[in-house]
Amino acid sequence: GENVEQHPSTLSVQEGDSAVIKCTYSDSASNYFPWYKQELGKGPQLIIDIRSNVGEKKDQRIAVTLNKTAKHFSLHITETQPEDSAVYFCAVLNTNAGKSTFGDGTTLTVKP
Amino acid sequence: GAGVSQSPRYKVTKRGQDVALRCDPISGHVSLYWYRQALGQGPEFLTYFNYEAQQDKSGLPNDRFSAERPEGSISTLTIQRTEQRDSAMYRCASSRRQGGNSPLHFGNGTRLTVT
Numbered sequence: 001g002e003n004v005e006q007h008p009s010t011l012s013v014q015e016g017d018s019a020v021i022k023c024t025y026s027d028s029a030s031n032y033f034p035w036y037k038q039e040l041g042k043g044p045q046l047i048i049d050i051r052s053n054v055g056e057k058k059d060q061r062i063a064v065t066l067n068k069t070a071k072h073f074s075l076h077i078t079e080t081q082p083e084d085s086a087v088y089f090c091a092v093l094n095t096n097a098g099k100s101t102f103g104d105g106t107t108l109t110v111k112p
Numbered sequence: 113g114a115g116v117s118q119s120p121r122y123k124v125t126k127r128g129q130d131v132a133l134r135c136d137p138i139s140g141h142v143s144l145y146w147y148r149q150a151l152g153q154g155p156e157f158l159t160y161f162n163y164e165a166q167q168d169k170s171g172l173p174n175d176r177f178s179a180e181r182p183e184g185s186i187s188t189l190t191i192q193r194t195e196q197r198d199s200a201m202y203r204c205a206s207s208r209r210q211g212g213n214s215p216l217h218f219g220n221g222t223r224l225t226v227t
Contacts, residue, residue, distance in 0.1 A: 043218030095211045102154030
């Protein structure tokens with residue numbers, strides 16, 4: 001089955017700095033790569049996603065890059081704010097299989 | 113509109129008892145997923161449905177776990193003869209389309225504690 005590794009497990013940055021979280025996966029048939037943000041006491045919420053026919057996608061301060069050859073993708077958050085502090089999960093999906101495999105999460109702390 | 117609703121929010125049960133966890137997905141969402149999330153880890157797949165049909169139950173740990181979605185809407189995850197190792201956060205998610213081509217919308221989960 002699919003194997004997803006996420007790094008780092010914790011990340012602390014100063015407000016205004018950038019944060020980068022990376023995931024690697026094993027199944028070359030995977031074709032959908034969402035990122036979720038989980039706040040305390042809540043379920044994960046989608047923040048951005050990318051499909052395999054695209055190399056990069058941006059949404060305001062958040063961007064995701066995908067390297068299908070190397071089987072890795074990254075989440076980039078620029079101009080971080082304290083409210084960005086949360087646990088971030090990458091996920092990988094082969095849309096033919098129908099189920100997502102999640103990384104183990106990155107706890108991001110943005111210090112004011 | 114309303115999000116994915118799970119009940120109960122917390123469940124404490126004694127070892128050996130059966131429990132039923134309920135998920136009410138977003139109206140009109142075709143697919144419904146059950147995940148289990150241990151502290152400090154990502155959600156781990158258990159099973160999923162398209163409409164009322166269970167598509168994949170490969171993540172269910174053993175035959176004490178079962179799930180149903182009889183009318184293609186509300187789903188129940190049942191754990192029989194609970195054991196302490198079953199203690200975890202159980203999360204339900206729904207998505208608008210089949211095949212995972214649309215994002216998952218998660219509920220706030222049911223925290224199960226087996227004493």
